[in-house]
Amino acid sequence: MTEIAEPGIFVLVVDDDEVMRELLSALLEATAHRVVTADSARSGLAVLRQQANALDVVLTDLRMPETDAVEMLRGLRGAMSARMRLIGMSGSAADPAELELLDGFLLKPFSVEEFAAALERAQEGGRKAAPVSANVSKRDATVLDEAIYARMAKSLPPVALRQMYELTLDDVRHRAQTIAEAAAAGDATTCKSEAHAMKGGCGMVGAMELRGIAADIEAGSPVDTPVLEEIAAALERLRRMLDTLT
Numbered sequence: 001m002t003e004i005a006e007p008g009i010f011v012l013v014v015d016d017d018e019v020m021r022e023l024l025s026a027l028l029e030a031t032a033h034r035v036v037t038a039d040s041a042r043s044g045l046a047v048l049r050q051q052a053n054a055l056d057v058v059l060t061d062l063r064m065p066e067t068d069a070v071e072m073l074r075g076l077r078g079a080m081s082a083r084m085r086l087i088g089m090s091g092s093a094a095d096p097a098e099l100e101l102l103d104g105f106l107l108k109p110f111s112v113e114e115f116a117a118a119l120e121r122a123q124e125g126g127r128k129a130a131p132v133s134a135n136v137s138k139r140d141a142t143v144l145d146e147a148i149y150a151r152m153a154k155s156l157p158p159v160a161l162r163q164m165y166e167l168t169l170d171d172v173r174h175r176a177q178t179i180a181e182a183a184a185a186g187d188a189t190t191c192k193s194e195a196h197a198m199k200g201g202c203g204m205v206g207a208m209e210l211r212g213i214a215a216d217i218e219a220g221s222p223v224d225t226p227v228l229e230e231i232a233a234a235l236e237r238l239r240r241m242l243d244t245l246t
Helices: 018-030 041-050 069-079 096-100 113-123 146-155 158-184 188-205 210-219 227-243
Strands: 009-012 032-040 059-063 085-090 104-107
Touching: 009 041, 018 032, 018 113, 018 146, 018 158, 018 188, 032 041, 041 059, 041 069, 041 085, 041 158, 059 069, 059 113, 069 085, 104 113, 104 146, 113 146, 146 158, 146 188, 158 188, 158 227, 188 210
Parallel strands: 009 032, 009 059, 059 085, 085 104
Antiparallel strands: none
16 A cells, blocks of 8 residues: 655545556646545555545556456445545446446546546536547557657656656566466466556557557457567567656
8 A cells, every 4th residue: 555645635546556556646646636546445444434534536447357346336335425525447347336326437548637637627527427538559660659758757756757657567567477377278268358458558658569569468469479579579669768857
């Protein structure tokens, strides 16, 4: 659990993926919000109960292992005060039952500006899901979305910015290895879940080529040597591009 004591609204981020928690914490911290994170639905509910009087917003992933989203949202909603807002996020669309329990919904990847807009709409409209952010096509030839990079560079100090991208690169390497091992074992479920997490993290920092490869794997594309080589090549292209920017 990580807490950042800065002025602003107090946000609880619930996500099982460590990289995504780090990314969201950094982005929210950069806009002067206080953030506390939890790595599961159970720990998120525990934090919510402990900090119910202080928290303003719960931002939770809807697709976590061994978690029924509707059941989780009902539990969170039951522990929240009337003034609090519950915003969901996912790399895939929310279903109607989930949207009924949310004040807003964000489709990963999204920016801090999109989060702020979703919060504003939720505060104005009460229990009404905010429009989702625009998704991108599965395969994008863009190595790095420079508009996303520029927004992050504006919000984060250079050292923190570089650390954020290094964290993403390391995460992709680790997940690619896990995907390769899972594919060799015939474990399609692990391949898809790891690719889903890779897609979300890469999308948040604008690593669009890697996000596209991950999206293809999540959709069921075969994991073979060419795909793994493609990930390695995309990682190297991104690293070289970052070296020219930072």
